[in-house]
Amino acid sequence: MVSINSSRLLADLDHLRRIGGMGTGVVRPAFSEKDMEARLWLKEQFELAGLTSTIDGVGNVFGRSKNDGPALLIGSHSDTQPEGGWLDGALGVIYGLEIVRAFQEDPSTKNLTIDAVSWQDEEGNFLSCLGSRSWCGILDDDIEKGCVSREGETLEAALKRTGLIDTPRLTVDEERYRGYLEAHIEQGNYLEDAGEKIGVVTAIVGIRGLTVLFEGEQNHAGTTTMARRRDAATAMFEMAYRINQEFPPVVNNRTVWTIGNAVIEPGAASIVPGRAELTVQFRDQDETLLNKLEQIVSSIANDINSRSVIKVQVVPSRAPIRPCNMHEEFIMKMGGAAELVVPGGWREMPSAAGHDPMVINEKLPCGMLFIPSIDGVSHNFKEDSHEEDIVIGCQVLADAAEAILK
């Protein structure tokens, strides 16, 4: 069996963390100066590992093995949130790099074909999963034209600024690949709470986002009687409270829902609110359940509308993300590899957060693996994982890749 080099793995992760490093965290949003510096460094590492290396026209860093297929593509993303953790996507990118090197150093695996990748903008500075969408050929022209970063730069301007505007974009060669593997920190606390080391991802949950709009009539909070009021906020509070009452009997213990924002207009102590808006999101791996939850929101809205005081409207706030199943064979091979390295210390689990395989799954079989997050912290400078767990994760992923390709 192939053996990864743990000190080289940790040294590379440490090097990458310093590019855009800030305190214990990293600031390396897509197309920032530090992001591009990191991508150039990764391109160089892929070359040094014997791969043919390219930064393509949307910033994906690709390392292509000189071996023929069937190949496995292994990687993740090196861009970060505005205040990101040091591992997040970087972990999976360096795993890919290390597995390429480990395979080449071992006579029993050096003929197997591993390509490595760092996708661009998984975190959605311009557009979430920009790089993998482009690679899969599902990046819509109109959507691309509308892409603007958090700081107000258009994607086109960013591509000009970074000199990528005339660089060709790579697209998937479905013939070459057996599939795509990605490792990531869990970003939650199931593994840590259970004292387990590996999560084999069965599916990435689907996400629905709804905006609920309430329209009433703005009025003086002293002189307008309760009977005459058409208070948009009162209807909003009813909606929010009832969601929190009516969802629990229907969901399973993995379902999550969040009312992440509420806005009242005009928002003054002495004015009866004329408008209000509620931001609702829910996630589960079962699309039927997501439909059911959306129906509950609609039926509460209908109920409030039927009283003819406040006008309620439910609109999608984002394109729905469909639940996405990982490839059955990859799940089994990863489980088998995990059982050898950490017997009894792993589990199958869904991913509650989104990742590039949601996109790549349209073109290639995908597999994902989680390592434990300390305190479940993510998208935060405090995000961290134990070195031992980082090493175990890479070894399991390498073993799974070997099992898949052999």
Added chain:
Amino acid sequence: MVSINSSRLLADLDHLRRIGGMGTGVVRPAFSEKDMEARLWLKEQFELAGLTSTIDGVGNVFGRSKNDGPALLIGSHSDTQPEGGWLDGALGVIYGLEIVRAFQEDPSTKNLTIDAVSWQDEEGNFLSCLGSRSWCGILDDDIEKGCVSREGETLEAALKRTGLIDTPRLTVDEERYRGYLEAHIEQGNYLEDAGEKIGVVTAIVGIRGLTVLFEGEQNHAGTTTMARRRDAATAMFEMAYRINQEFPPVVNNRTVWTIGNAVIEPGAASIVPGRAELTVQFRDQDETLLNKLEQIVSSIANDINSRSVIKVQVVPSRAPIRPCNMHEEFIMKMGGAAELVVPGGWREMPSAAGHDPMVINEKLPCGMLFIPSIDGVSHNFKEDSHEEDIVIGCQVLADAAEAILK
């Protein structure tokens, strides 16, 4: 009985409306150029009406009768909201002026003593009821030092700019006055809905303002299980919903309560809210009831706190305004005068909005009278009242003043 001159009354209201007039409304916030222009014009009108006229050191315009007491002081305020209606306070100021003139022209009333006033800054550009507070000697030095206008000017700077800084401030001579009378538009729609012409104010409601703070833990909306969440917004929604459920069985049909704002932090679709804040206000003329409502909010907070998930704190968001009863004799005299002018076309009612008598009541007996507002609109360029109703109101107030002083 004294008779007011309706065309002179309407002409003066029309003149005043042009000072700072904008479309159908008026922009004349306290100490603005237009406000001071209006005050100089009022001072001149008070002189022309035979009063000894002064603008005092906080901008109150006072017209003192040359007759001795017992006197009635009649007036209101000529400052407006940033986008104010043309009547609002101006109505009561011109009523005072017209009643002074009408009394002097009638041999049967010319020996009675009416002083006229326009208070400064009832609308709270710097401090609500600034002028009447000063006159009553209850304007705290520290509070005054902290007074800043909506545009960021300190009160001291405004007094320097308008040349009032070294002008003495008038204070109440309790020996001189039988009391204070003020007329105002209703700012609501009780009178219009009932087809009535006069509201005799029994009390100005008390106001309590509370801010309810919720503290939980900010987290990832995908990877944080429902069981592990400490979602500040969920507790906020429960509080708001329960207020709207638990208040109705306790209140009377005049009580109003408003949840005018809700803020969620950080307020993003994919983040479990860590903090939230609710703005709650309630008004009634019965202080015991206000206490009961405050206790309901506290007991919901205690209930949520007892679950040890979210920390809830209830804090006053403003100095409570105590309910303020109008003087019993004045109520009866106003009712008697109304019954003669519009038999059956008037009612006793509380004022749900605040007015200078809330302050003046500490020193002198007060009486208030309302005329109907078209569509109940107030603090808005569209505010208006029918000419006929404006005239009726002034006549009733004049008759009531005569009845009180005779």
